[in-house]
Amino acid sequence: MKARRSIGLKVRGPHGVIQGYNGIAVADAENQVIVAANVAGSVHEGDLLPGMIDELKTAMQNITGKEEPLENVTILGDTGYFSEKNLEEAQARGVDVLIPDQQFRKWDESFKDQKCHGKRRYTKEDFTYNEDDNTYTCPAGKRLEYKGHMEDECKSLSPVLQTLNTVRK
Numbered sequence: 370m371k372a373r374r375s376i377g378l379k380v381r382g383p384h385g386v387i388q389g390y391n392g393i394a395v396a397d398a399e400n401q402v403i404v405a406a407n408v409a410g411s412v413h414e415g416d417l418l419p420g421m422i423d424e425l426k427t428a429m430q431n432i433t434g435k436e437e438p439l440e441n442v443t444i445l446g447d448t449g450y451f452s453e454k455n456l457e458e459a460q461a462r463g464v465d466v467l468i469p470d471q472q473f474r475k476w477d478e479s480f481k482d483q484k485c486h487g488k489r490r491y492t493k494e495d496f497t498y499n500e501d502d503n504t505y506t507c508p509a510g511k512r513l514e515y516k517g518h519m520e521d522e523c524k525s526l527s528p529v530l531q532t533l534n535t536v537r538k
Contacts (some may be wrong), residue, residue, distance in 0.1 A: 415450045419458040
């Protein structure tokens with residue numbers, strides 16, 4: 370029987386596909402010092418939260434000498450860590466966590482006036498129309514073919530270039 374090594378994950382980037390790992394760190398907000406760390410060989414590291422809580426507790430016990438160093442501490446996580454299982458695991462460990470769900474911008478009142486949740490979207494005014502050949506020039510200077518009308522979720526492009534194919538001469 371042959372032993373199998375974990376090969377990590379494959380990440381597509383601007384220079385092709387690379388093999389790698391996701392690094393996960395827990396930092397003390399007050400001192401901005403990493404107090405626990407781990408490496409994940411998968412794209413979704415959210416499943417590692419319970420183990421990271423355990424690792425954090427052990428590290429903080431060693432640092433502070435307290436039996437329950439996470440008492441009266443709130444752990445913050447990004448939306449990638451939100452799941453019912455993670456919330457239940459944190460509760461079972463007696464740890465307070467604050468992790469927004471993936472849809473929080475849709476129901477959180479503080480985001481109601483933000484269009485497209487803060488993402489920069491180009492509008493028709495950002496493109497220059499060229500009547501001679503019915504093309505547009507984008508902000509980067511590329512010539513784009515006009516393909517038709519459509520509206521995006523934020524209704525910021527009307528009309529919009531459905532595809533951004535560079536016009537070949």
